Amino acid sequence: MSPTSNERQRLVRNQRILVKIGSALLTNDGRGLDVSAIQGWVDQMAELRRQGKEILLVTSGSVAEGMVRLGWKTRPHSIHELQAAAAVGQMGLIQTWESAFKNRGLNSAQILLTHDDLSNRKRYLNARSALRTLLDLGVIPIINENDTVVTDEIRFGDNDTLGALVANLLEAETLVLLTDQAGLYDADPRKNPKAQLISEGRAQDPALLAVAGDGGELGRGGMFTKVSAARLAARSGARTVILGGRTENALIRLFAGEDLGTLLLPDDEPITARKRWLAGHLQERGVLVLDAGAVKALQQDGKSLLPVGVREVRGHFMRGELVVCVDENERALAKGLVNYSAEEARILAGQPSQRIEELLGYIETPELIHRDNLVVV
Numbered sequence: 001m002s003p004t005s006n007e008r009q010r011l012v013r014n015q016r017i018l019v020k021i022g023s024a025l026l027t028n029d030g031r032g033l034d035v036s037a038i039q040g041w042v043d044q045m046a047e048l049r050r051q052g053k054e055i056l057l058v059t060s061g062s063v064a065e066g067m068v069r070l071g072w073k074t075r076p077h078s079i080h081e082l083q084a085a086a087a088v089g090q091m092g093l094i095q096t097w098e099s100a101f102k103n104r105g106l107n108s109a110q111i112l113l114t115h116d117d118l119s120n121r122k123r124y125l126n127a128r129s130a131l132r133t134l135l136d137l138g139v140i141p142i143i144n145e146n147d148t149v150v151t152d153e154i155r156f157g158d159n160d161t162l163g164a165l166v167a168n169l170l171e172a173e174t175l176v177l178l179t180d181q182a183g184l185y186d187a188d189p190r191k192n193p194k195a196q197l198i199s200e201g202r203a204q205d206p207a208l209l210a211v212a213g214d215g216g217e218l219g220r221g222g223m224f225t226k227v228s229a230a231r232l233a234a235r236s237g238a239r240t241v242i243l244g245g246r247t248e249n250a251l252i253r254l255f256a257g258e259d260l261g262t263l264l265l266p267d268d269e270p271i272t273a274r275k276r277w278l279a280g281h282l283q284e285r286g287v288l289v290l291d292a293g294a295v296k297a298l299q300q301d302g303k304s305l306l307p308v309g310v311r312e313v314r315g316h317f318m319r320g321e322l323v324v325c326v327d328e329n330e331r332a333l334a335k336g337l338v339n340y341s342a343e344e345a346r347i348l349a350g351q352p353s354q355r356i357e358e359l360l361g362y363i364e365t366p367e368l369i370h371r372d373n374l375v376v377v
């Protein structure tokens, strides 16, 4: 078996998939929402769900559809007009997705996110819990940027980036960027008819960014933001596939192992990548002093940190922020994202997890820090 088919075969085993669909595809190149194409993608997602996979959808198209509804021929430049178009278009967009999923017996939910929701640790964890709950309930989350409340400085700007950040957030194994080309070519095929499709590459390869050009009239980023998104997705170990949305049954065939589109691979396995990201990118907000039993559980047994092993809590941190774990001699042994605020952690310190609900009035998780969010240093 060639290395390529091995990597393709790994897609077959994927459990959590994020599909992002671009504006040009969704709106039939700006003519209006392509309802039958949308039903076609929903049919494929429903089939993947039937196979036991979890699906999240990031949809573009609110501005493009708003332009159609308002009779605007060119994409506006002012942020207020973009916001107005997005507000009008999002109505039709979500209605179309919702009825297409309903036709296949699936519930869906609208999630509009801003940059703050993913960069602020507290909101990051809230968004993650809400999305996880929806997936557990078998609901398809339909995500877009909350265009009407964002300003230029705080926009994701393009949904390729948003898709990658949500893939990081939920540790999706694969980010699929459905677009109007069959994948990434070695030159923009709209400009160079001899361009060749690239079947596979490493997300971090600078040569790929160099061949990725900008997008069409309706979308925003073109291939450049797609390759950049693949790099972001790779931070949590996710693979990215840039895939032709007009290819028949592209999603089903991709996850059956067929060599379609461009597969961009991360350099690291998911857990390694995620832990490196945790260790490198977040500011420490507090300290947990652990007893000897908890030190052993973390260092030798690779376990999660339970409140019972915490002797002291220092600092002011919110749920989702990064804290350092030290032993009783003040030696740092681990860093991790904490599931409760400093105030709550003080109440829970030294207590068995069975008492969390009684002590706080609710329970988020039995662990203070889950081992997936913990890096032993």
Ligand SMILES: Nc1ncnc2c1ncn2[C@@H]1O[C@H](COP(=O)(O)OP(=O)(O)O)[C@@H](O)[C@H]1O
Binding pocket: 021, 022, 023, 024, 025, 060, 178, 179, 180, 181, 183, 184, 185, 186, 187, 188, 189, 190, 211, 212, 213, 214, 215, 216, 217, 218, 219, 220, 221, 222, 223, 224
């Ligand atoms: N190397 C490349 N390979 C394929 N397409 C490219 C490349 N460089 C630029 N493009 C352009 O990127 C476009 C897709 O990006 P975009 O219009 O932003 O789509 P979407 O709405 O799907 O995000 C293609 O139609 C194509 O013209």
Ligand SMILES: N[C@@H](CCC(=O)OP(=O)(O)O)C(=O)O
Binding pocket: 021, 022, 023, 024, 059, 060, 061, 062, 063, 064, 086, 144, 145, 147, 157, 158, 159, 160, 215, 218, 219, 220, 221, 222
């Ligand atoms: N939130 C915007 C996203 C625009 C966008 O990223 O478009 P695309 O490059 O087609 O994915 C919208 O819904 O129009």
